[in-house]
Amino acid sequence: MSTKDYLEKDYYKVLGVSKSATQDEIKQAYRKLARQYHPDANKGDSSAEDRFKEISEAYNVLSDEKRRKEYDDARSLFGGSYRPGGGTGTGGFDLGDLFGQSTGAGTGGERLSDLFGGLFGGRGRTTTQARRGADVETETRLTFAESVTGVTKSFQLTSEAACQTCKGTGGKAGTAPRVCARCSGTGHESKNLGGFSLSEPCSECKGRGLVVDDPCLTCNGSGRGKSTRTIQARIPGGVDDGQRIRIKGKGAPGERGGPAGDLFVVVHVQPHSLFGKSGDNLTITVPVTFPEAALGAEVRVPTLNGLPVTVKIPPGTPNGRTFRVRGKGATRRDGTMGDLLVTIDVDVPKNLSSDAREALEKYRAATADQDPRRGLEARAKGA
DSSP, X not given: OOHHHHXXXXXXXXXXXXXXXXXXXXXXXXXXXXXXXXXXXXTTOHHHHHHHHHHHHHHHHHTSHXXXXXXXXXXXXXXXXXXXXXXXXXXXXXXXXXXXXOOOOOOSSOOHHHHSTTTTTSOGGGTTTOBOOOOEEEEEEEOXXXXXXXXXXXXXXXXXXXXXXXXXXXXXXXOOOEEOXXXXXXXXXXXXOSSOEEEEEOTTTTTSXXXXXXXXXXXXXXXXXXXXXXXXXXEOTTOOTTOEEEETTOSSOOBTTOOOOOEEEEEEEOOOSSOEEETXXXXXXXXXXXXHHHHOEEEEEOOTTSOOEEXXXXXXXXXXOEEEETTOSXXXXXXXXXXEEEXXXXXXXXXXXXXXXXXXXXXXXHTTTOOTTTTHHHHHTTO
16 A cells, blocks of 8 residues: 555544544444445445455554554644645645655654654665565354354465565576666655655566566566465454454565564354353353242253353242353453353243143132232323
């Protein structure tokens, strides 16, 4: 992405959040939009796919505190002071000065390209020495239990890496690339846009800072090729369906000793036939008989780990009441466990034996004066 594109894109507007939004608000906005525009849910819709990429790009910046601060600082500096064609004495400045591309010397200070090099996709004149690898995004499906406890998954990734034939040099065996004369090995050149200038990848060396006179036949001199590899990555416990997990250093390998990019994994969780999830807590609905609810009981309740727990139901428990079992929920980020929320469902039998029917008839006669609907009609009339 060019510097100009980076500064002109309003990532807050893309996600529909304010500039003061918290990380949780940013995450929630991303999840909602990602589910809406995900390619799987919009087969053949290229506009939805482009929107999904735009949303992912915005989240990639705003979800990282360091990158978000750099983005905010740069946009604030750019938007508050820039005037096209401005110069000394006009209250403006040239974008070439902002991005450290002016050719003048003796300023007595650091260039902003050195201060914000990581933000703009490079690091000043060190760009040609080392480049960070690209980020890679993939998807995975988890069982409900795996999403709760965490799991190590295998991923087969295809990404750019050093060409195996030339080992990344871009040249045939026995040859070596030379420093680009056009950009003096920086990999960038300034382009005059009539009043201000922008730095772009060198048109001669395509941003590499090196020129290959006798290119490798496998990679055509680029020094890069496609690489397929299988990696093991840990998906933490407590993830939700549709969540995007960032795994640092598992993306595409860096170039010329640069660090690897990151791996982003979009998680799809299969629903469970018995358990549900509410935040860090698991939920379950347990049927009880009418006598158990009326007289009280101790009932065995299954848990996700297979070891049942006993829940005490006090006398007179109404239908729908929820009990909390501590420490039997999902894994939190700090390693502690959420709770299991047990909701009571009073089971009304459809078929009664003669003895059971007789007992219920006696119970009804004994409680005839206890009308739970007394005054209901009067209340409906507003009395």
